[in-house]
Amino acid sequence: MSAALVEVHPDAGALATAIAGELLARLADAQAQGREPQIGLTGGTIADAVHREVARLSPGSEVDWARVVVWWGDERFVAPDDPERNAGQARAAFLDAVGVPAAHVHEMPSTATAADVGTGATAYASELREHGAGEFEVLMLGVGPDGHVASLFPGNAALDVDDAVTVAVTDSPKPPPERISLTFAALNRSRSVWFLVSGEGKADAVARALSETDVPDVHEIPAVGVRGSEETVWFLDREAASRL
Numbered sequence: 550m551s552a553a554l555v556e557v558h559p560d561a562g563a564l565a566t567a568i569a570g571e572l573l574a575r576l577a578d579a580q581a582q583g584r585e586p587q588i589g590l591t592g593g594t595i596a597d598a599v600h601r602e603v604a605r606l607s608p609g610s611e612v613d614w615a616r617v618v619v620w621w622g623d624e625r626f627v628a629p630d631d632p633e634r635n636a637g638q639a640r641a642a643f644l645d646a647v648g649v650p651a652a653h654v655h656e657m658p659s660t661a662t663a664a665d666v667g668t669g670a671t672a673y674a675s676e677l678r679e680h681g682a683g684e685f686e687v688l689m690l691g692v693g694p695d696g697h698v699a700s701l702f703p704g705n706a707a708l709d710v711d712d713a714v715t716v717a718v719t720d721s722p723k724p725p726p727e728r729i730s731l732t733f734a735a736l737n738r739s740r741s742v743w744f745l746v747s748g749e750g751k752a753d754a755v756a757r758a759l760s761e762t763d764v765p766d767v768h769e770i771p772a773v774g775v776r777g778s779e780e781t782v783w784f785l786d787r788e789a790a791s792r793l
């Protein structure tokens with residue numbers, strides 16, 4: 550597996566524009582090579598900015614959104630219209646605008662579609678299997694100030710689930726407490742893993758994750774547990790990179 554790459558941009562706006570442009574190029578390339586790309590989305594502040602830039606730049610790209618399949622790395626187990634939903638955020642920011650067919654948008658279960666978070670996690674694992682979701686072309690992941698990715702938080706039991714592709718989290722330290730997350734096994738089925746990180750508040754987590762001398766354990770900084778089979782890129786703004 551190749552070493553992680555680091556790309557630093559002046560600020561969050563420039564970072565979002567660069568990631569969106571790169572995503573559109575990757576999707577167009579994959580389609581030109583005959584693949585129907587599957588992408589993994591994340592939630593959070595910088596992800597929202599990236600999604601808005603995808604919507605803005607998409608008309609100038611070669612991407613055929615009818616041939617893109619969308620999944621999520623994690624989701625908050627709340628009502629479907631709750632503003633906390635990562636899926637609602639992505640739909641509003643770009644999915645509705647670019648016109649991904651509804652059948653290609655695999656939203657994780659909500660309190661309206663699953664009796665409880667455990668049932669929801671199991672249902673999403675079945676959905677992944679049924680649709681033959683094998684490999685993400687690009688998996689985007691936000692990173693928390695504590696080093697969490699998806700809904701895999703430092704010290705949480707969900708980090709050790711290695712016999713399933715999804716896990717129900719009932720005690721997330723970041724609200725809301727109930728979430729569904731892909732496990733490391735599923736997240737690592739990605740050609741490209743892109744970490745999207747902006748702001749000074751993430752600088753320590755970034756420095757820990759990228760330390761070559763004092764490599765952290767996944768229980769301490771979960772982000773180090775995810776790698777792409779072809780590339781792993783840390784897309785940072787200057788503030789997030791300030792302690793490297």
Ligand SMILES: O=C1O[C@H](COP(=O)(O)O)[C@@H](O)[C@H](O)[C@H]1O
Nearest residue numbers: 591592593594595691692693699
């Ligand atoms: O809880 C979550 O947080 C992270 C990062 O969010 P941010 O607002 O600090 O950028 C996000 O990547 C993850 O998908 C989400 O559920």
